[in-house]
Amino acid sequence: MARLKNIVLNLPEKPGSYQYYDQEGTIIYVGKAKNLKNRVSSYFHKEVDRYKTKVLVSKIWDITYTVVNTEEDALLLENSLIKKYKPKYNILLKDGKTYPSICVTKELLPRIFKTRTINKKFGTYYGPYSHITSMYAVLGIIKDIYKPRTCHMPITEEGIRQGKYRPCLDYHIHNCGGPCIGKQSIESYRNNILQAQEILKGRSRELQKTLYEAMLKAAEELRFEEAELLKRRYQALENYVSRSEVVSHTITDVDVFSITDSGSTAFVNYMHVTSGSINAAFTYEFKKKLDETDEEILSLGIVQIREELKSTAKEIIVPFDLETGIKDVTITIPQRGDKKTLLELSIMNGKQYKFDRLKQAEKLNPEQKQTRLMKELQNALKLEKMPYQIECFDNSNISGTDAVAGCVVFKGMKPSKKDYRKYNIKTVEGPDDYASMQEVVRRRYSRMMEEGTPLPDLIITDGGRGQMEVVREVVEDELQLSIPIAGLAKDDRHRTNELLFGFPPVVIGMKTDSELFHILTQIQDEVHRYAITFHRDKRSKHALHSELDDIKGIGPKTKELLLKKLKSVKKIKESDLQTITEIIGSAKGKIIHDYFHASLADSE
Numbered sequence: 001m002a003r004l005k006n007i008v009l010n011l012p013e014k015p016g017s018y019q020y021y022d023q024e025g026t027i028i029y030v031g032k033a034k035n036l037k038n039r040v041s042s043y044f045h046k047e048v049d050r051y052k053t054k055v056l057v058s059k060i061w062d063i064t065y066t067v068v069n070t071e072e073d074a075l076l077l078e079n080s081l082i083k084k085y086k087p088k089y090n091i092l093l094k095d096g097k098t099y100p101s102i103c104v105t106k107e108l109l110p111r112i113f114k115t116r117t118i119n120k121k122f123g124t125y126y127g128p129y130s131h132i133t134s135m136y137a138v139l140g141i142i143k144d145i146y147k148p149r150t151c152h153m154p155i156t157e158e159g160i161r162q163g164k165y166r167p168c169l170d171y172h173i174h175n176c177g178g179p180c181i182g183k184q185s186i187e188s189y190r191n192n193i194l195q196a197q198e199i200l201k202g203r204s205r206e207l208q209k210t211l212y213e214a215m216l217k218a219a220e221e222l223r224f225e226e227a228e229l230l231k232r233r234y235q236a237l238e239n240y241v242s243r244s245e246v247v248s249h250t251i252t253d254v255d256v257f258s259i260t261d262s263g264s265t266a267f268v269n270y271m272h273v274t275s276g277s278i279n280a281a282f283t284y285e286f287k288k289k290l291d292e293t294d295e296e297i298l299s300l301g302i303v304q305i306r307e308e309l310k311s312t313a314k315e316i317i318v319p320f321d322l323e324t325g326i327k328d329v330t331i332t333i334p335q336r337g338d339k340k341t342l343l344e345l346s347i348m349n350g351k352q353y354k355f356d357r358l359k360q361a362e363k364l365n366p367e368q369k370q371t372r373l374m375k376e377l378q379n380a381l382k383l384e385k386m387p388y389q390i391e392c393f394d395n396s397n398i399s400g401t402d403a404v405a406g407c408v409v410f411k412g413m414k415p416s417k418k419d420y421r422k423y424n425i426k427t428v429e430g431p432d433d434y435a436s437m438q439e440v441v442r443r444r445y446s447r448m449m450e451e452g453t454p455l456p457d458l459i460i461t462d463g464g465r466g467q468m469e470v471v472r473e474v475v476e477d478e479l480q481l482s483i484p485i486a487g488l489a490k491d492d493r494h495r496t497n498e499l500l501f502g503f504p505p506v507v508i509g510m511k512t513d514s515e516l517f518h519i520l521t522q523i524q525d526e527v528h529r530y531a532i533t534f535h536r537d538k539r540s541k542h543a544l545h546s547e548l549d550d551i552k553g554i555g556p557k558t559k560e561l562l563l564k565k566l567k568s569v570k571k572i573k574e575s576d577l578q579t580i581t582e583i584i585g586s587a588k589g590k591i592i593h594d595y596f597h598a599s600l601a602d603s604e
Helices: 002-009 036-044 051-059 071-085 132-146 157-161 186-200 204-220 224-238 294-309 337-364 366-381 433-451 465-478 515-544 556-566 569-574 577-584 586-603
Strands: 016-021 027-033 062-067 101-105 112-115 123-126 254-262 265-274 277-287 315-317 330-332 389-398 401-411 421-424 458-462 485-490 496-501 506-508
Touching: 002 036, 002 062, 016 036, 016 071, 027 036, 027 051, 027 071, 036 051, 036 062, 062 277, 062 337, 071 277, 101 132, 101 186, 112 132, 123 186, 132 186, 132 224, 186 204, 204 224, 254 294, 254 337, 265 294, 265 337, 277 294, 277 337, 315 337, 366 515, 389 433, 389 515, 401 433, 401 515, 421 433, 421 515, 433 465, 458 465, 458 515, 465 485, 485 515, 496 515, 556 569, 556 577, 569 586, 577 586
Parallel strands: 254 315, 315 330, 389 458, 458 485
Antiparallel strands: 016 027, 016 062, 101 112, 101 123, 254 265, 265 277, 389 401, 401 421, 485 496, 496 506
């Protein structure tokens, strides 16, 4: 269970299909998810009280998954996997029901309609469509533009010539051109159906271009009614949203391979596509023995994976040209279209698998992540050793009053709060951040030198070149210490956007959305928080101080009692001895009365 929960923790927060395996390695459940991590983790919550779910979880020994682009694609992938593997716990889906497709019949005047029955002798099929809404959108655009017939009559050319048919209601309300009575030619009707099939194939852009050119030609030849019709069709297509990218009957029996490199390891992703539907997806890990190229590894991987899975697909989609040695197979490097989309999906799954393996390794061994980040920072700054201990300083004051500073310490890229230090600024008057910074740095490292405490491997200043220079003057020139100094500079919007290092300081090339830069800004945010909290606490103590705090022999409880009864220090001053004595007793009452009356006498 601990191993399964670790797998769940490393699942991506993306749409996809997940598969549960039992102890024998058999798929026992296939599911879909808009967010894989959230969905799968819900099975392992302690508060799950459904008996069937508990039974399923008790049988799980392994979990795999496949990432897709959209929730709809996850649904279609789930459907195809269930049909292929017939998992034990997908009992509710074993009713033979499938998603609907759109059929274009093989008739003289073809019809276009939705169906759940696939018989390729009867017609050509497009889909399946996981959402009824999207399917009806396709049928709607075809109906609006091309007006295919909806009647079920077996129409023949002889019957049309003999006038055997009568027009239906669709003809009278202009939803059909009337080919059954010769009002629309068979050639024109069939041409419309061919264009409708282009939409079903996802080639609406190409069709748009054709319509646009035909519209311009009709206008030039002064055939304005025809040009207007073509214009309406063109505009309708412009607003049309195409079908799903993953499923299309136009792609049949294809293997898709991609490779993701990770230094000493390469990840080869494999997907098998039948009738446009993904029915198998795996990522294989190859440990490099020598410095093999991606081409060499992928070629080897294709042969081994196809042999292991007994694939006989006659087309293989790959990201680059290579030699496989496989006979009677077409190697395709797609540049656009459905095949390009499938290749991109394979690449995405390979990268996700690599990322998950890295996360999993770092979960099992957190020090691995810390070491990686420290190594990245060492390489970026070209330091002699890894920066295990990093210290950062920040000042806080309001117009120079209650001036304080804070120092935070990170060890192994994690905050070491026991080593944090607070400083009251002693030698600087007024709001002088540079002088305050120098005082704090001087006090910090002078004391560490006296006590023999290990010095930091890197100092980070909250500011640009100016802050770095004043710190360098103390650390290197005064104390003769060799500690690297970096700076985090902000842009005009007060957002940290640069890492500075060196003397004179230069900008270090680092992406602001990288994991390492996030850690550095976390250090900066932490020292801000620490210094501001200390400054706020110091101001609060001053604000709560009253004249009663200066009277010897009067403690907090006595002070609280007096203020509760008399409400203010002014009223306490004006009260006579008897009033005060009744509240706090004669001994303390005399001390309070004598203090204030002596003060009044002195002032007079």
